[in-house]
Amino acid sequence: MAEKSDIINFEKEISGGVDMKEYRPQEIEKKWQEVWEEKKVFYTPQRSEKPKYYALVMFPYPSGTLHVGHVKNYVIGDIVARYKRMRGYNVLHPFGYDAFGLPAENAAIEKGIHPEEWTRKNINTIRGQVKKLGISYDWSREIATCDEEYYKWTQWIFLQLYKNGLAYKKKAAVNWCPKCKTVLANEQVKDGKCERCGTSVTIRHLEQWFFKITDYAERLLNDLDKLTGWPEHVKTMQRNWIGKSTGAEIDFPVEGSDTKIRVFTTRPDTLWGVTFMALAPESPLVEELVLEEKKEDLQEFLERVKQQDRFRRTSVEAEKEGFFLGRYAINPVTGERIPIYVANYILMEYGTGAIMGVPAHDQRDFSFAKKYGIPIKVVIKPADRDLDPEKMEEAYEGEGIMVNSGPFDGTPSSEGIEKVINWLEEKGIGKRSVQYKLRDWLISRQRYWGAPIPIIYCEKCGVVPVPEEDLPVRLPKDVEFLPTGQSPLSFHEGFKRTKCPICGGEAQRETDTMDTFVDSSWYFLRYVNPHLEDKPFEPDDVNYWLPVDQYIGGVEHAVLHLLYSRFVTKVLHDLGYLNFDEPFTNLFTQGMIYKDGAKMSKSKGNVVSPDEMIEKYGADTLRMYILFMAPPEKDAEWSDAGIEGVHRFVKRLWNTFYTVLPFVKEENTENLVLKNSTEKELRRKLHSIIKKITEDIEGGFKFNTAISGLMELVNHLSQYLNSVPQEEWNRKLLREIVEKLTLALSPFAPHLAEEFWHDLGNENLVVQQSWPSYDPKALQVEEVEIAIQINGKVRDKVVVPVDISEEDLKKIVLERERVKEYVDGKPIKKFLYVRGRIVNIVV
Numbered sequence: 001m002a003e004k005s006d007i008i009n010f011e012k013e014i015s016g017g018v019d020m021k022e023y024r025p026q027e028i029e030k031k032w033q034e035v036w037e038e039k040k041v042f043y044t045p046q047r048s049e050k051p052k053y054y055a056l057v058m059f060p061y062p063s064g065t066l067h068v069g070h071v072k073n074y075v076i077g078d079i080v081a082r083y084k085r086m087r088g089y090n091v092l093h094p095f096g097y098d099a100f101g102l103p104a105e106n107a108a109i110e111k112g113i114h115p116e117e118w119t120r121k122n123i124n125t126i127r128g129q130v131k132k133l134g135i136s137y138d139w140s141r142e143i144a145t146c147d148e149e150y151y152k153w154t155q156w157i158f159l160q161l162y163k164n165g166l167a168y169k170k171k172a173a174v175n176w177c178p179k180c181k182t183v184l185a186n187e188q189v190k191d192g193k194c195e196r197c198g199t200s201v202t203i204r205h206l207e208q209w210f211f212k213i214t215d216y217a218e219r220l221l222n223d224l225d226k227l228t229g230w231p232e233h234v235k236t237m238q239r240n241w242i243g244k245s246t247g248a249e250i251d252f253p254v255e256g257s258d259t260k261i262r263v264f265t266t267r268p269d270t271l272w273g274v275t276f277m278a279l280a281p282e283s284p285l286v287e288e289l290v291l292e293e294k295k296e297d298l299q300e301f302l303e304r305v306k307q308q309d310r311f312r313r314t315s316v317e318a319e320k321e322g323f324f325l326g327r328y329a330i331n332p333v334t335g336e337r338i339p340i341y342v343a344n345y346i347l348m349e350y351g352t353g354a355i356m357g358v359p360a361h362d363q364r365d366f367s368f369a370k371k372y373g374i375p376i377k378v379v380i381k382p383a384d385r386d387l388d389p390e391k392m393e394e395a396y397e398g399e400g401i402m403v404n405s406g407p408f409d410g411t412p413s414s415e416g417i418e419k420v421i422n423w424l425e426e427k428g429i430g431k432r433s434v435q436y437k438l439r440d441w442l443i444s445r446q447r448y449w450g451a452p453i454p455i456i457y458c459e460k461c462g463v464v465p466v467p468e469e470d471l472p473v474r475l476p477k478d479v480e481f482l483p484t485g486q487s488p489l490s491f492h493e494g495f496k497r498t499k500c501p502i503c504g505g506e507a508q509r510e511t512d513t514m515d516t517f518v519d520s521s522w523y524f525l526r527y528v529n530p531h532l533e534d535k536p537f538e539p540d541d542v543n544y545w546l547p548v549d550q551y552i553g554g555v556e557h558a559v560l561h562l563l564y565s566r567f568v569t570k571v572l573h574d575l576g577y578l579n580f581d582e583p584f585t586n587l588f589t590q591g592m593i594y595k596d597g598a599k600m601s602k603s604k605g606n607v608v609s610p611d612e613m614i615e616k617y618g619a620d621t622l623r624m625y626i627l628f629m630a631p632p633e634k635d636a637e638w639s640d641a642g643i644e645g646v647h648r649f650v651k652r653l654w655n656t657f658y659t660v661l662p663f664v665k666e667e668n669t670e671n672l673v674l675k676n677s678t679e680k681e682l683r684r685k686l687h688s689i690i691k692k693i694t695e696d697i698e699g700g701f702k703f704n705t706a707i708s709g710l711m712e713l714v715n716h717l718s719q720y721l722n723s724v725p726q727e728e729w730n731r732k733l734l735r736e737i738v739e740k741l742t743l744a745l746s747p748f749a750p751h752l753a754e755e756f757w758h759d760l761g762n763e764n765l766v767v768q769q770s771w772p773s774y775d776p777k778a779l780q781v782e783e784v785e786i787a788i789q790i791n792g793k794v795r796d797k798v799v800v801p802v803d804i805s806e807e808d809l810k811k812i813v814l815e816r817e818r819v820k821e822y823v824d825g826k827p828i829k830k831f832l833y834v835r836g837r838i839v840n841i842v843v
Helices: 025-038 068-086 102-111 115-132 148-163 213-226 232-242 268-273 284-289 292-306 363-372 413-427 516-520 539-545 560-574 610-617 619-628 640-664 677-698 703-723 731-745 750-759 806-814 817-823
Strands: 052-057 090-092 167-177 182-184 202-211 244-253 260-265 276-279 322-330 337-343 354-357 430-436 455-458 462-465 497-499 506-509 550-554 587-590 593-595 783-790 793-801 830-834 838-842
Touching: 025 115, 025 610, 025 619, 025 750, 052 068, 052 539, 068 090, 068 550, 068 587, 068 593, 068 610, 068 619, 102 115, 115 610, 148 167, 148 462, 148 516, 148 560, 202 292, 213 232, 213 244, 213 430, 213 560, 232 560, 244 268, 244 322, 244 413, 260 268, 260 276, 260 354, 268 413, 276 284, 276 322, 276 363, 284 322, 292 322, 292 337, 322 363, 337 354, 337 363, 354 363, 413 430, 516 560, 610 619, 610 640, 619 640, 619 703, 619 750, 640 703, 640 731, 640 750, 677 703, 677 731, 703 731, 731 750, 783 817, 793 806, 793 817, 806 817, 806 830, 806 838
Parallel strands: 052 090, 052 550, 276 337, 550 587, 783 838
Antiparallel strands: 167 182, 167 202, 244 260, 244 430, 276 354, 322 337, 455 462, 455 506, 497 506, 783 793, 830 838
C-alpha cells in the first residue's frame, strides 16, 4: 500500500487570485455519463478498420449491492478498455450477470420472494452502481444468465455434449440432508451440516449428470504451456488440480466374492509390501462389502468421518481413522490374504477411491498400520543399509533396492517400476495407466433456480434429449418454495409431465438443473451476439473477436471457472463452431481490498459502500484511490485517510487546471519556443512522465505508479506557477501541459478529463482522442547539476551543460568561491569527475 508520504501535499494554494470554478463531482459526473450514453460513445461496432481488442472482467453474481472490493475489478478493466481505445483499438468491453444460483433460492425460502424477483432487483441495483462509476461498458450487450434468451443456449451446449458422448448420467456419492430430504451441493454443506436446517449430512449414492471433462485432461494440462499471458501461479493451480500421474491399475480379488477392488498406484514396485486395502468412505464398495453384523458400527464411523473436512483429512499430519469391514482381499502377486478397511484419508475423488496399503513405504499408510496393528513389510531398502520393520519410526519413501519382491529382488526401484508394469501386463494382473486427480464435472443440482437439464425420460424410448427446436425448456414461474428445501420442480406436474419427442407417449422431464458454472463457462461467447435468436453466436463474429485479449478477475476462480471455460471452448472448437481452443489470451488476477484486516463482508460489518464514497468524494476520486492504494495484483487495506489524501490531490488538480485555463484557452502549441532552462526542464518533466505512465500501463498494469506520475506532473506544474510571475508564463507550454495531462488523466478520472477537455474549448470528447505521445527530443537533458565533494564531503553544487568536457568543468569548479574557500591554496592531489553526477577533489 502507498505510504502517506507518497501522496504529495496538495494543500498549498497557487498564487494569482483567479476566481475558481467550484469542483462539484456529482454534477459533472452525472452530466458526462448522460452525454456518453446519449451519444453511444462506448457502443462497439461488430467490425472496424481498427484492430480489435476484447477486454473482459468476470461478471458478478447479483446477490445484493457491490462493495469497493468488487469495484476494483471493474475499474481495472475500465482503465484497460479506455486506454486501448485511445491507442486506436476497436474495443469490446461488455458486462452482465451470473444470475442463477443457490442464494436466490435461499432468499425465496427465507423471505418469501420469488428468486427471479430477488435477482432482477439486485441486477438493477448493481447496474446503477456500475453506471455511477463511469465504467465504459457497451450496455447494448448486457446479458443475464437467467434470461430465457441466454439459458436456451446453455441447454443447447448441454445437448452438444450429450450427442457427442460428453454428457452422461451415473450413480455418484452425494451429500444428503435427512431432514430436507434433498441432495446438497458441496457449497451447501457447512462443517458437515446442512446450511439450511443444521442437520448432519449423510452420504448417498444417486444418479447424477456429469460432463466428461476427463476426456480433455491431457489437453487441458498440456495447453497451459500455450498460455504465456497467464500468471504462473494460476497455471500451477490448474496443473495441480488436473494432477497427472503415471503408474499401473491392478485388481485385487475380494475373498469369497466375484468383486474386485481396482487400485491405481504410481509405485507398482511396492506391490509385494501390500498388507491391507483401504476404501474411501464415499465408495459404493463400502456398503457392498461390509459384513451384516458390522453395518451399525460402520454407520457410526461414517457419521464421524463426515464431520471432517474432506480434503484436510487426507493430509499427512491429520489423524488416521479406519474401520475394518470384516472382509479380506487377495494380493494378486503374493496370494496373501489382506484385510479391507474403510479409511478417512482416502478420497473418492482421487484414483479409484481405493488404495493398496504399503505401510513400510508410505507415511500415511505407516501411521494407519501402526494404529491398527497391521503388519509392516519392507520391500524397498536403501542402498547402504537394511530396514527392520519392527524398529521403523517412519516410512521409507525414497528410492532403493527391491527386496522381498519375488523375481525382482535386487532390482533398483527406479528401474523396477517400469519392469513390474511390463510383468503385470504379461501376467494379465494389471495394466499401464495414466490417472488424473481431475474428476468428471458433476453438473446436476437438485434446485429450482438454474437452467433445466434438457432431458426427457420415456418408458418406451428411454433417455431422450429435448430436440433443439423445442428449446428452451422454460422454468415455470408458478412454483412453491417449501421449507423442505427440495426443488419445486419435483412437485410441479405441469413441468414434469410431457410428451416423448420420439414416440409421442407420456414422459417425464428431468427435474435437475445445471450447475451455475455451466452458465459461466461460455458467457464470453454470447457477448459477441447477445440477442441472436437462432443460434448462440455467429461463428464468424466470435472468431473475429475471440480469444479474449485481456481477462480480469479474482484468483479464487483460478481452477473451476477458468478450467470449465477452457473445457467448453475446446469442445466447441472440436465440434467446428470455433477456430480457437483457448478462450483467454491474457489473464490478470487482481488483489482483494481488506478493511480492518479482514476481507469485506456484511457479516463482519466492514463493508465500504461505493455509493457512499461517490456521494462524498465523487467517482473519479474513488477510482483513483482504488488504483493508487497498492499494485493492482496485490491485496490492500482500505484507509479513510488514504481516500481523503487522493481527494485532496483531485481538488488540487482541479484548482491548478482552472488557474491556468484563462491563460491557455485561446492558445495552441504551434511554434512553441522555450525561453530558458526552467521551461526546458518543465517540458522535459512533462514528456518523461507521459513516457513513464505509458510504460506503467503497458508493462503489467502498474496503475498505482502511473497515478503517482500524474501527481508528480501536477506538482512540477504547481512549482512553476508559484515561482514564475504570471506575465512571464509560457502560455503555449502551459497549453501543451494541460492538454497532455488531461489526455493521460482520461482513463483514470474520465469525468474530470471530459470537463477539462470541454473547458479547453474542444467540441469533441476526450474519450475519442488519441493517447498522448511524448517527444524523445524533449527527454534529452541539456544541463545537469553536479555535486562537488572536497575530501569526501559535499561542499558545493554547480549546473553545467550536460556535454561539458572535464577540462572546462575543472576551470569552472576551481573558480567557484566555495571551492576556493575549502581548497585554500592547498595542492590538489586528485580531481575526479563521474560524468553527469559528481566531482571529487582531494587536497
